Amino acid sequence: DTAVSQTPKYLVTQMGNDKSIKCEQNLGHDTMYWYKQDSKKFLKIMFSYNNKELIINETVPNRFSPKSPDKAHLNLHINSLELGDSAVYFCASSPQFGGGEQFFGPGTRLTVL
């Protein structure tokens, strides 16, 4: 009965590869988010989707593309991976856009070699 789940938990890949991270929430929330957490634990919003529509697209490289097949899923596809993409990526959801009550997934630790 996990609220927000992500797969995979760990991802190790070579520079230049393309990879995807999947996220699912079973809370019935309208809004989902992707965050990046760097090695210093700083959490930064990347994308937000409200009812399958992109409503925030922070200044992230266009190699990152979120895709939401329905409001319970928000996947993150990354093209041409670079060393600097190594981080922990968290998916989150909230009942409505911007609500402080955001529920986070367990994270995907991406390592680019």
Add this chain to the structure above:
Amino acid sequence: QKEVEQDPGPLSVPEGAIVSLNCTYSNSAFQYFMWYRQYSRKGPELLMYTYSSGNKEDGRFTAQVDKSSKYISLFIRDSQPSDSATYLCAMSPSGSARQLTFGSGTQLTVLP
């Protein structure tokens, strides 16, 4: 200058101590204030959620917001080793663009 400043620590206290964690911010539009707890290799979990100035208590945890000083605090009473984690403050403005801005987190260790 970052919008939200938080002392990264690390902070070590003995079991039973009162812990005080703090954040300062510069954006006067922030209206919603939160504290998240993040255990090692886990996702952040919401601990406290407050709106505007004032205090909120939940068990051993008390959150305080002083908007005039742009300062928020989280107090943990009777701290336990299980409280050892990174504590992240987060805040957002009101209105339609209420995205969260996080502090960098304070790493807390409660020693048995």
